[in-house]
Amino acid sequence: MQSDFSQGKVWKNVINQAIPLMVAQLIQILYNVVDRIYIGHLPVIGSNALTGIGLVFPITTLVAAFTNLFSTGGVPLFSMARGAKEEKKAELILGQVVSLLFITSLALMALCYIFKRPVLFLFGASEETYVYADQYLKIYLLGTIFSVLSTGLNGFINAQGYPKKGMMTVMLGAIINLILDPVFIYGLHMGVYGAAIATVISQGVSFMWVLSFFMGKKTFYHIKEENLILKAGMVGKITSLGISGFVMQGTNCLVQVVCNKMLFMYGGDMYVGIMTVINSVREILSVPGSTLGSGAQPVLGYNYGAKQYERVRKAIRFTAAIGFLYMLIAWLSVIIFPKEILSVFTTDKAMIVLGEHALKLYFFGFFFMSFQFVGQSTFTALGCAKRAVFFSIFRKVIIVVPLTIILPMLGLGVEGVFIAEPVSNAIGGLASFTTMYFTLYKKLPE
Incomplete structure (x- = not known):
């Protein structure tokens, strides 16, 4: 209300x-910060491993920027359609955003896998720190689809008047990550790999929570196959509304890259x-x-x-x-x-x-x-x-x-x-x- x-x-x-x-x-911040805290305390390799994780920041920020592009662009249109009692249009917008998020996550995952070495060195990696950045990134990228879809669709849960459900999406992932990190990193002696695996699992759980909502009875708006086919006009409206959020997040990525590169050069x-x-x-x-x-x-x-x-x-x-x-x-x-x-x-x-x-x-x-x-x-x-x-x-x-x-x-x-x-x-x-x-x-x- x-x-x-x-x-x-x-x-x-x-x-x-x-x-x-x-x-x-x-x-939400716990997702990443907890990884850094545990990794930073690893014996012998802690500082280099922590640096390696830092090199992955710009990539995760870029993923968040594309998520924002379609989520912050789609949610206002979805809300307006709901307010106007245009239920079919609201479901169309939801379907379009699902497709955009899915396609983008696959593209980002593929590109990052293909170019991860040159990109990480561009971001300020050395041979010593690349090892840990690579360990984390190649596992983390497997959860790109989970991360993008759970975060991107969460706004559509909130927009239907279920803020507690929306908060649970974030809380579930964060709590599971908090529990699994020490188990995988220290208990199973998996180090940086363990941190990435824990993150992917937690993102997967968040994704399943969001998916169960849209497949359940509480929502009036479901993800339908016919709405997944992209329509140029609707895609244009979504991206034009979301571009400001994309730019603001994207500039964060630029700042991170420049800072890391200059710090590596001079320090x-x-x-x-x-x-x-x-x-x-x-x-x-x-x-x-x-x-x-x-x-x-x-x-x-x-x-x-x-x-x-x-x-x-x-x-x-x-x-x-x-x-x-x-x-x-x-x-x-x-x-x-x-x-x-x-x-x-x-x-x-x-x-x-x-x-x-x-x-x-x-x-x-x-x-x-x-x-x-x-x-x-x-x-x-x-x-x-x-x-x-x-x-x-x-x-x-x-x-x-x-x-x-x-x-x-x-x-x-x-x-x-x-x-x-x-x-x-x-x-x-x-x-x-x-x-x-x-x-x-x-x-x-x-």
Whole structure:
């Protein structure tokens, strides 16, 4: 049942929307982070194995980008068809997305298998770390179909009003992965192979859960053979709506590749491994900030549509204030406890010593990211999605990537790679927030 966001306290509405999103995203992150933690603690090979897993990140990010392309493009069309009582059209959209996800997952799996060696070396692998990246990737790719279909179709479960069912898709996989990782990695002495096998099994279980939903009685919309045949017009509509999500995820892949390559050139395998840990920490710490912005979106959009402009302003102010406070606390935690954070992922003393300084540099001014989250969420909620995409590209492609390449060349070495992030956070975050403030917030009617 849709909530009336024009009633009640604005801050409660935002928090009530944000908390389920935060829980779901944190659980989702467990899929990959748990693998890294267990692998990083493997005796003797831990640091190289952790680096190898880090080299696979851009590939998993690219897979997620294509999943977003069809899922975030199809779900809104599906919801609109449901709202208009066009049941056949809704089932057609569902079928089209299933086919697109299936075909894309097969294509990505095949291409990654064929070109995995040159691609991994392009991403910054050495002969020592390629061994572990290859071990993980060739098993992980077997679960591409499971991963893409379970993640991509989960939005269609949520869109039918079954958020708990949707959350179970994520929880089942994460819990099974959490249980199987130590069994395969340590109990069966399978190391990196074991981590990949555990991940594929957990993805397979999530896929079976999603499939059982669409084959069951609770759904009004089933996957029918006649709807699986692709229709150019519908494919065009789906991809045009999903392109913004694809671009935003795809630029993450670009940043990861450039960072890994420059770190390998100027610092070697150790620093690529340190970046793997830093990315893991950033993923976890960013979730409350980003989901606060995402949780505010329906509240902002609803009140804007209801012409409750003061409630819109309150929601923006609350999200900005709490987001800034949280990110400030997160930043201080990293500055105060860098050694303890790194120790969660590795026992390698050299990696911990070098990583402490890198972690502090990378997260310096982390609180500026709160401005980016609020700005982009407000743009999206109030119908200015193109601006949200622009500022995402602006920060990552126009600022981070060039700085990551240029600063090391100016004599800063690996420090230049880590410095590029806080500089981009400050410039990108402030640019996004101030543009939102003067073009939207200040122009809201009284």
